[in-house]
Structures are given as structure tokens and as C-alpha cells.
Amino acid sequence: MSGDSNGHGAHEPSFWRKYVFSVDHKVIGLQYMMTAMSFLMVGFALMLLMRWQLAWPGAPIPFFGRLFPPDLAPNGVMSGEFYNSLGAMHGTIMVFLGVVPLAVGAYGNYLLPLQIGAPDMAFPRLNMASYWLFLGGGLLMLSSFMMPGGAAQSGWTSYPPLSIINPGQTVWLFSMVLIITSSLLGSINFLVTAMNMRAPGMSLWRLPVFCWAQMVTSVLLLLAFPPLEAAAFLQVMDRVFHTSFYMPKGLVVLGHVSTVSGGGQPLLWEHLFWFLAHPEVYVLVLPPMGIVAEIIANNTRKPLHGYKTIVVSMISIGVMSFLVWAHHMFISGMSPALSNFFLVTTMIISVPSVAILTCLIFSLKGGSIRFTTPMLYALAFLPLFGIGGLTGLPLGLTVTDIYLHDTYYVIGHFHFVVVTGSILALLGGTYHWFPKWFGRKMNDTLGKVHFWGSVVCMIGVFGPMFPMGLAGASRRLYDPTAQVHNLIVQPLNVVSTVFAYGLFLFQLPFIWNFFHSMFRGEKTEENPWHATTLEWACPSPPPHGNFDKTPRVHRGPYEYSAPGRKTDYWMQTDPA
């Protein structure tokens, strides 16, 4: 934090210092972005393999099947162990290595200091350390496929005793510890930056919604991750030193009497895991909500409706998200009386979420809506995230959850939240801030092709999961046709799979568009969207140190169409 934050007049750093071991929050943000997007593609590829098995169980995987070692896929047919490790790694990679680093690491790192008018993060070297820890953890996670015993195969939830008996889990635990440490360092950095580094005049109530979302997210990461870290340590002890924190006495595994001393409780892990994993859901959702709010305000050309309501709702979501974790455990054998407590808190947390969505929709009223590519993503977010939220209702209610728990209904619900919600918003954010990152625009036509293709395919993939869940089809089944009650909805699995391949095809224009526009895209000025927030008040891309001189903030973040002004936007830095 000493001299690093001020790069003016510094001599030109070497290539390595500038692009690889950089302490500049913008470079680190882009590093996070590239890495996280690659991990998203990896996680997606794992899912494409699984979808093949789900649609046509027992059929050899075309083209790639022969490439896998015979113990994973004999004769090109996926084995049960391989399916389970694909499932566990898909969840882990998507959540911990894909969406969170993209939403927080990439967008937060790049935009938070810019939006508050700071030259850099409070602790730039710590920031670099977070990225490298994250990359190390991610690569270790991926490498577990190549290790003896293979990758973890106990689901991303890693419920013991299965996770202690199964091979491959130790590497998972160690890489989780690295990823958690990275997140902790990152969130400390974000919070200190937001508390201490704001430009003069940038009071808390003048912060853009996106900054608030990042602050709440940081608090969630800071306080929710350590319990998982501790729980992971205990699981490492169970696996490596044969303690029995999670192992009860007298287990007989495949005919062998277990020799551990026993006395442990598997439900303890579930509590500690979900204490993290529920706030984690809001970590996945809040930053994208912030992105949507920014895009909507910018493209309706009017202030957000209920800025304070949105912010207060975000804070209350943050607080409540710590108190609802056991709604993932209604049927876990936990005390049924305790379930009632979590039922009530779960219903309470839906209130601020509905308030945010309502505010965002009311923001459209009276606007002059520009249907730009990022705006399409933000608008699609609203109803699709709405579906995700609404389908959470029968899952959050104890009684209906008895039947729907662990069925495809759950899968549909959280993929609507995370994919058509978070990922859609994050993609929209890419189109919105791309001019800031590279000084060039992305191609609009390709963007629209990507948008419509992705949205239709996403609905096609996840929509069929609701009827499947209602029919009672369980998740995590290697061969869904082995259970009679799944047979009638098996055609829906085929539909889902076909759309999943379609979704993959529609990502190709995006990838091409991204890299092509980076070098060849149409050049833009500093503020191509005529936006009001601080990140648009510095050059594109911003130099090291961001602002020529410390900006001074005069008003709130969304002063669009102020009466009596020539232009329809009034930047936060404009003196009058």
C-alpha cells in the first residue's frame, strides 16, 4: 500500500511486471477474467460429457470416448466413478473457479477502484497474491483428474463418510484451502479499499449499486469461507490421519469393518459446509445484480427506482444469508424442529430479493430504453432470474421440499438462478465494459446472435428439468433409466442434452468476438455509453494509477435526464 498505489512518472515496467506479475488492479482483474472464463469453459465441457451419458446412458461417447483411459471410460462408455467425478468437478469448478472469480475477482477488481475513484486497491501486492493463490488452487483442482485415484467424486458438497471413503478427495480439499485463502485476502482488500480509498465527495450513499454489491459480497466471503476452511481441515485430518470427526462408529464399508475410533457426526460437515455454501449463492448473485442495475440505469437514461431500497435490500440479503443455511438440510436427519426456524428465515430472505427485482423493473418506467446488447442481457436477467427465484419457493418450504429435494427440480432452480441469472448478467457486463477494458467495442451483430442463441438454449437446457423433478427424477444419477420412475421423463434428458450442445455452439461467436474485438474492434472514446459513474471519467483503457488527478465527486451515481441540462447524463465528476 506504500508506494505501489501511485504509478505516475514511474519508468516503464518490464513485460513480466506489467502483464504477468502485475500489481495493477486492472491487469489482475483481466487475469481473473481470462482464467475464470477458461474455467467456465472447462466446467461446461465436463457437463457436456455428463449430458451425453444422461441422454443416452451406456452409449459410447462419440469422438472423445476413446481418448479417456480405459478405467475411466471402458470402450468409450463413461464409468460410474468417472461420471461422479465429472459431477463433483463441474459443481466445484463452476462455483469456486468460474462464477465467483469472474463476478468478484474480475469485475470487482477492475471496476471497484475505478467506480470509487481510487488509484488502485488498498493492498496491491496482496491483490496479486490472491490471484496467484486462486490460479494455483484452480490448477491443482484440475490436475486431480491426472492423479492416482482420479478427481473427487463425492459431489461438490463432499458429504462424509462418502468423501472420506472415496479416492481423490484430498487434492480437492487442499485446492479448496488455496481458493478459500485467495478469496479471504481478496475480500479484505475490497473492504479496506471501499472503506478508505474513496475519492473526495464519494460518500457511501453516492456509491454505485455495483460497489455496494461488491462490499456485501466481500463481507459474505470474509465471514462464510472460514467455517468451510476449518471443516475442510477436519476432513483432511479424517482422510490423512484417520481421525473420526465425521466418521461414526461401527461402519461396514463393502463388507469391511472400519477401524476408525468413531464418534464423529456426518451432519456436522453438512452444517459447516452449508454455512458457507448458502452465502456463496448470494456471492454468485449479488455482483451480477449490481451489474444489471448499472446497465439498466445507463440504458433507460433515468435514475434507478429506489436506489436506497436496492442497497438496503442487498445488505439485508447479506445478513439473512447467514441464517438460512439449513434449508438445504430439511431432510438430512437434522432436528425437524430446527427446520421450522430455517423455514421462517428462508421466507424472510425472499422479501429483499423481490424488492430488488421490483425496483429494477420499476426503473424501466418512464425511461427511454435503448436496446443495446448489454441491455438485452440485463433485461433477460429479470424474468429468467425471476423463474429461478420463484421455483425456489417450493424448495424453501419444508413440506414441499420433502418431495422435491435432490430432484432435477433443484438443478433447474439453481441453474436458472446462476446461469440465466448470474452468467447472463456477467456476459452482459462484458459487452458493457469491454470498451473500458480495451478501448474498443465488441461487434453488435455477433453479440445479438450470441444473446438470442444463448437465452433460447439455456431455457431449453434447464426448462425440462422442472417437469423431470416433478416426476421424481433424482439428481446425480449415473444412469437415470435404472430407476423405473424416471423412464417416462427420459426424453426430456435428450432435449436438455441437445440444447446443451446448442448452447456450446452459440458460445463460439462470443469467443471469436471477444478476441477479435480486442485487437480489431471499432475504437471508442472515453465514455461511449454516455454513462455517469466514475469509471467512464478516465481514459479507455485507464492508465496505471487510473485518474490523471484525484477526481472529486459532486452527486449520486445515476443522474440521467436531469431537468434543465443539455445532455441526458450528468457525470458524478462534472462540477456543475
Added chain:
Amino acid sequence: MNIYGWGLPVAASTYAQKIDFGIWLIHAAMIAIFVLWGIFFTYLLVKYRKRDGVPAVRDDHDETPAKISVPDSFSKFPFAQILYKHQGELKSLAPDLIVMLFEVGLIVFYAVPVWSRIKMQMPDKKDAVEIRVEAEQFGWNVRYPGPDGKFGRTKPELVHFSNPIGLDRTDPASADDVVVGNELRLPLGKPALIELTSKDVIHDFFVPEFRIKQDIVPGMEIPLWIQPTRVGHYELACAQLCGFGHSLMRGDVYVQSPADFSAWLKSRAAAAPAAPKPVKPSEDF
């Protein structure tokens, strides 16, 4: 009548209809909310699309409340002034209020009573068929106490492929215990009290037709009850990832008339081995 179809499977237990009621009610509400909301959303998108020469109009209530000027007619009522100034926020909370009332109703009149009925009020042992279900990778061991109504002792060391639950046949109570694999038989109309245990990892007892699902945690004995209302052949599936053979872990559930059920139980009890067998330690397995 087909057991399975689009939508929910057939309802075959006393509480199945209560659960179905909740599922359909919530879905009706969800669809209503979504449709109304979608219509409003589409209307806004069409009405306020960008048109040349039509600027965006700021709503007064987007301003901070302090800046909003209140009409004179409100001057006598300070509370009304506050409401007027905070109109913006209140408007955005209105849909919330409706959703909240709906949820409170659901909790108070539906979720809490039905939940405690299903999970917290077990039938008396006198009126019920007692069954123990022990799950393992990857199968179900179902045990009935036999004519003496008592479950015998089990020991983990005795587990053997011919004795999957490690029943100690030297215990007199266990002599007539009936153990069947992957098959659960229940009499129609009589509550069954099932104790769930697991030998190795977490499993889940799921019978879609009964609308019941309960994790089975090793180290715990979790009670569960079912009162079947329909004779038929259903499916018992594991619903919690339990290893590579998870999807193969299934069993058959037969709901029979009480007479058929006791006849079956008698025949099985008669077939149970009477004398204790020498059992090898499991390491040789």
C-alpha cells in the same frame, strides 16, 4: 391406471395429498405472479422504448425523500407527509407485501402443521408395523421383527454376504427376524414405523409415490412413518449420492392388503434360519 406420468406420480400415502396440495398451490401462485409480472414487463418495454424526440422522464419519487415537495393539502398530517415522501420505496415494496402475506399464510397454515405431522409425530408402536431399513452401498436391507415383535441384536463384525446386517443369531429375539433385500412390503391402511440406519455412507430413502424422502445418516437412527392408501408396486430409490453404484441402488415396494401381508410375513418367518450359523470374520469376505 398408470403410476407414472407427466406431473407428479400417483399419490399412495396419507400425507401424499397434503404435499401435492402444496406443490400445486405454489405452482399456481408462481405462474400467476410470473404471468402478471411478464405482462407488466412487456408493457414497460414497449411503452418506454427509445423513440426520437421522446426523452426519459424522471419520476419525482426517484429523488431522495428530503427533496420531494409535499402538496399543501398534506400539511396537517405529518404521517401522511412521510408516506408521501417515501412513495417510491413503498411502491417497490407493495409486491413484496403480497408475496409476504402469501408466505406467512403458507408457513402458518400449511408448512408448520403438515411438517410436524410428517416428521415429528410418529405412530405408537402398538398400532404400527415396525420395520428397520438398513441401507448400504448399494442396496436395501429390510428387517421385520417376526412374530415375537422384537428386533434382535446386530454386530458389525458379523456382517457377511449371507448375513448383510450382521444379525446375531445367538440372540433369541433375532431368531425369527425376517430380513429381505431390496424389497419393502407394507400392509394397506396401517401406519408403518420405519427406523432408518446406514452401514456405510449417507443414503436417502425415497419413494416417489409416498412423497417421502429422508436422508439416512450413519451413526443415527432416524424414524419415519408411512401409511399407504393404495395397493400397488412402487419404487424405493436412493436419492443421495452414495458412490459409483448410486443409480443402481433401488428396491421394490409392495403395498398389500393386510391379509396378504401377514401371510407373506408368516411364510418368510418360517423360512428364517432357526439355528445360529458359524460366521466367518468379514476380512475373509
Added chain:
Amino acid sequence: MPDKTAAAPHDAHRPNVRLFAAVFGALLCLTLLTVAVSRLRLERPEAITVGLLIALIKGGLVAAVFMHLWGENTLVHRVLYTVAFFAAFLMTLPILDGHYFVHLLTNPAPVAAQHPDEGH
């Protein structure tokens, strides 16, 4: 608000060596006390109450004096209240559930109720 008139370059606290010495003595005495009490072999609940109480006093002394929480900026206090709030839930709810686990172990006979079910 920061004390801008302080001689130190930023929000540092003026150390009070005498106070430190006094706290040091108190901590050592309390340590001996808690060991002595434990020697008495009180009943578990009492022993836990006393042990926890002494540990709370010791921890409180270290936090208040050595970590300068006494007289620290209110922001730090607020941050700690927030953590205390969440930690309280993190601890209480799983512990409550742990009691249910013990309850299941000790009385497996579940609650009787009006069975068979009335509605068909």
C-alpha cells in the same frame, strides 16, 4: 473519528506500560486460578461455567488492553459486533442440532400421536 492532534503519524494508541504490567499479573493469577479450580474436580456443568468465565475475563483483558479495543475507533467495534452476531448463529444452531442427535441416541422411541391417519 481519528484523533488528528496525536503525536503519532496515524491512528496509533499511546501505550500505558503500567497498565500492561498490571494486566500481565492479573493474567498469570487467573491462569493459576483456573488450573486450581480444575483440580477440585467440580461437576462438569459447574466446571465448564467457571472455566469459561475465567477464560472470558482473560480474553477480555487481552482484547481490551493489549489490543487497545478500549478506546478504539467505533468502526472496529462495529465490525466486531457484526462478527459476534454471525458467530453466535454459527455456534448455536449446530449445537442445538447436536442436542437433537443426542436425543435420538438416548430415546429412539418417537412421539406417539393420533394414528392411524384420519384422511384417506
Added chain:
Amino acid sequence: MITTAMDNPDTHSGVSNAKLGVWLFLCSEIMLFATLFTSYIVLRTGASSWPWGWDALNVPLGTLNTAILISSSVTIVMAYARAYDKDVKGFRLWMGLTLLLSFAFLVVKGFEYHGEFAKGIWPSTSLFYACYFTLTGLHGIHILGGIVVNSSLLYMSFKKEHWDNPLFLGRVEGAGLYWHFVDIVWIFLFPALYLL
């Protein structure tokens, strides 16, 4: 940069970056140890039997270690007091003492572990020993971390440029905060494992 921001009470919290950062880090540590204590309580209440610390562990050595750790807390706060007065030699003396005490703590811990291993006691022996080794082991890792931080501060104190840096005192204070936190954790661990 920092001093100008401090002049701006609207946009600065009034707590320096380093101190706020350390406190936030300690918050995450509080959650970490709260989890461990929760697990300990849950497992202990669920266990059929639980040994008394005096029967299972070496209480005199544990008491000695408590005294050592408390003393090191005092020496590090004295080091801070010396740094506050820009007394270079005094700082080195007290910081050196702190390091010495922290090594002493680890050595005593080593004897304790050795005593248990010699009796054939391992983490896998019983749930009690699993808790004991895991909790004290994690605490020991925190001590190691503290040693790294404190010795780097001691190293820095030999260079004048650091004494001219207004942030140096903040770093000393931050290291102290962390060290006291590790001390507080031990204050709770000691009775939980050894005495109750």
C-alpha cells in the same frame, strides 16, 4: 496518499488501511476458530464418554505454555510501546524476547506431543485426541505464522528507512493484534482441552 485521505472524514473510515485490514483478517480468524470450537462442542456432547484433561494430557506443561504465551503477549505490546517512542534498541530487545518466547512455546509443545506419541497416542486414537491434536496443531500453525511476521519486523528494525516510514508503527501494531489474537485463542483452548 493516506494522510490526505485521512483528512477526509466523508470518505475515510478513520482507521488506517493496515489496521482495518488486520482487524478484518482477525474477523475471518474468529469465524475459523468459532467453527472449530463449535465442532468440538458438538462432538463432545454427542460422545458417549470424554476423558478429563488431567488424565489424558500433560497439564503442567500446558500451564507452562499458557504462561509463556501470556508473557509473549506482554513483550510484544512492550515492543510496540518502544516503537511508539522510536526507541530502536528497546524495540529490538522486546521483539527478540517475543520471538524467544514463541520458540519456547513450540518447544514445550514439541515435548508434549512427543510424550503422547511415546505412549502410542495418535490423532486417530480417539475423538478427544483428534480434537486435541487438530486444535493445538492449527494453533501451532498460527504461532508459526506469527513468528514469520515478527521476525520480519525485527529484521526491518535494523534498517533506518523503515523507522522513517510512518507506516512502520502501524505494522508493529498489526503484528501485535494478530499475536494477541493467537494468545486469546490459546486462553480458550487451554481450559477446553486440558482442564474441563
